[in-house]
Amino acid sequence: MLAGYLGAAALWYACVAWVPLESFRRLPDPVAVVTEWLSPQPTYGISIFTEAYYKHILYSTWRASAAFAAATLLGVPLGVCIGWSRSFSGFASALLGMLRPVPPLAWVPLAILIFAGSEAAVIFVTFLVAFFATTLNTAVGVKSIDPDFFRAAACLGASRMDILLDVVLPGALPNIFTGLQIAMGAAWFSLAAGEMIAAQYGLGFLIMEAYNLIQFPTIVIAMATLGLLGYLSSALIRVLGNRLMRWREQSLGFAA
């Protein structure tokens, strides 16, 4: 594991430092990036000690979580309806099918026109991406539940509401969490792009600004931070999922 990281860093350093190619020379080398990232007085104003760094992080995180929360609150119930009732699915899946091929980032210009400021536009696009992922995976989750569970519940006198709470939701949970993981990844993905195109703050914006002002180490710092936040948020969802779905552990010692 460590060998891999050291090897990669060494390779990166070697390329930047010695390879005569012009394009390699322009790239920031790892040492410069790390020293900038950790220095109390960073030459370009962005390091773990500077307040601006955390402001960008805060903006990005707030936007991502707002979009993600909206996508979950809207996407899961809609996904359950699509998965559980054929007639509702008839209405919704055609509409979703029509809108889905349009890449989320293509919505940015339209979103900025509709939502006056860029703030709402970026959040809308990030929401859209996460919404599609959550809704579709929830619907697949509900459809994949073994029909015997519905029948067993009906035999035991469960009402439709009981079946929703005792069969549909818990049964679809594994797929819902897969959807949430994908949604979180996609949210960060489109957030970064949205910020690069249309925002005043946020890590995506920071990357573009650093590029325009030729502050190369800051570009890499912002990229690494985005990657880290993406990884951490997915891990958070995984942990939440395992806690909610403790029943999925394999058999403990009882021989089959």
Added chain:
Amino acid sequence: MSGALSIRGVGKTYDPEGASVEALRDCSFEVRAEEFVAIVGPSGCGKSTLLNAIAGFDTVTAGQITLDGRLLAQPGLAPKPGPDRVVVFQHGALFPWKTVLENVTYGPLRQKALSREAARAKALELLRASGGLDSTAASYPAQLSSGMQRRVEIVRALMNDPPLLLLDEPFRAMDGFSKATMHQHLLDLHRRYRKTIVFITHDLDEAIYLADTVVVMTTRPGTVKEIIRVGLGRPRVPQMLYSRDYAELKRSAAQSVHEEARRAFERGEREQA
């Protein structure tokens, strides 16, 4: 004394996209209260279709099914499953996300038939009587062996005191040894709780060893080919498996069941071609 099931002239025709398939035609037999009846037939003979009609998962297009005089199925009647005839499913249907206790008390609690404490007490008692399963009350189904899961599912059914218990090839996926244990367990439950049992299987040996009456079905469209009274006496013990009567019963039944099996097998191969 309840649990008398009567199947009169039952027929079922599916028409997916117009190509009408007749699964059951004029199927009739009676199941006396507290009797153990096995339904045997090759795959595709309509065993599951009949079970779905009795359980209320699907309609019938002809005939009538009644339980203790109450109408269960009839053309035009909306099917409604209920705790008076609970199904134990082939691949098991314990809710994986609920503990054993939550699974078993699910029925009475949903029907508000028992208070939480009464349901819990009854559940633990029934689980203890099913091979000391009360110790697994807090475990999740995934942590149990297939044999134990099967017994918990039967307890979940018994918790509703159903006059009729419907078993859909419950031991099909089990290995020979667990199956032998489950046979004894099921016979023991039938003796102790005096429930009428309708047991679907494609395994003739299992049907003869367990049942009082074996209903042999024809291949599609399924109807009753033969009704065999099993005179092995009760309680059934494994020693009967190598008794002369058992061997004779099996030989005569095997002949008619094999005919259907061969026809179904040929049709299966033809459909593959």
Added chain:
Amino acid sequence: MAAVSVSGVSKRYAKDVLEDVSFELEAAALTVLMGPSGCGKTTLACMLAGYIAPDAGRLALEGRPITEAGPDRIMVFQETALWHWMTVLDNVMFGPRASGTMGPAQARKKALELLERFGLRDFKDRYPGQLSGGMRRRVELAQAMINNPKLMILDEPFRGLDVMTRELMQEYYLKIFAENRMTTLFITSELEEALVVGERVLVLDGTPARIAHSIEVDLPYPRTPEVLASERYLDIKKRLMAALYLPEQQTAQGET
């Protein structure tokens, strides 16, 4: 001289599975191996096929120690292992082509002969996914037989098939066995099946497991309904049931 000899074989995974297992398979005989699930039957089969090495003891085929997999010992797995991306014909031809014992034309001719005998001639260009369970098993038998193995290892081959198809497949294998008399180890957990196909039944029992019983099944082939209702048969069945189930039977609640 015994075709296969197994002496003092032991194997442990998390806990001991097999301890000091010894038995011999007579040449040209169909020996059944029975035992509760999880007692190590499949492990023994994998050792004979050369996929797993024992922790102690020796396995030999015709005097030569078994150290690795080879076409002289073919195992048919419980879950069909046909390569679903190859046609039936390619699956059957794979052996001779891979071991280089036959050229393409000769392998094809032999494969077509075998498929003809197995009644699968007009399914040769089909894919395994398009066949029924029984037909897939017949393809697997052809795939193994084309290499004229010295030892056939069948690991619960007909489990999961409905009883009707299973009985037809048993008849099927016995017909092939009558023609070639290749030494066979037939693993099953079904008592009826053991008595329909076997000439001798080995019973694995205990944890860790060892060979607890060896019962001769001297009944004529084919095992017609008359044979299966004869006194001789009922007596053998009684002895086998005593060997298999006696410990469980006293305490009907015992969990295997």
Added chain:
Amino acid sequence: MKRLNWRGAVSIAAFILLWTLLARLKAPGFAEIPDPAEVSRAFWSKYLPSAAYWRSWAVSFERVGYGFILSQLLGIPLGLLLGTRRLFHEIVFPVVELLRPIPPLAWVPLSILFWPTAELSIVFITFIGPFFIIVINVHDAVRGIRKEHLWLARSLGASPVRIFRRIILPSVVPAIAVGMTLGIAVAWNVVIAAEMIASDAGLGRLTWEGYVSHTGTTVIIGMISIGLAGYLSTLIVTYVEKRMMPWQR
């Protein structure tokens, strides 16, 4: 399926009606948004005949094509290597896991810096997205091969090369198919954004200029064109997948 279409048609009709109402009534935010009729008129009259419009299709398709195909040509072998060679996996896989979560678009500035021309930097962006997806998919598939499939091949005397060609490769094909489907969607997503940020041509640019010049029709036509282009390439990828997996039919 007949019933589904009826309901689908109703919901799409409702969507178009809502859009027309919002545009016509100049609802808040919809001041500059044209209604469907206006958009189609603009399309037929101005865009259909215009060479520049179709050129932006060609430019975007070219960029997605190069990036995507390159990602598959490099990604699949790397995935196979990661799945089969233990030592290679020990060293390279952690780095892949480290780089994977970085959103492809975050590479834009670095890519512009690194590659001599803007065109190359955009192709690199359409390459990096699908690349990580296919590598991970193929790697997981190789590790997921059933041991019985490999054991049986060994029993039948197959050499490691034959096992790789006839067993490992085919069993990885379904994962490649999934990786391609996801990859092409990401490629289109990324090319649009890259064109908005760092290019003067392509469908993304067209849509962006529509925004900058506040002509709603261009923005919407751009979006619909991108949607169609994405859908078309998904059809192509699905066709290739069907060819790769004859046993699936």
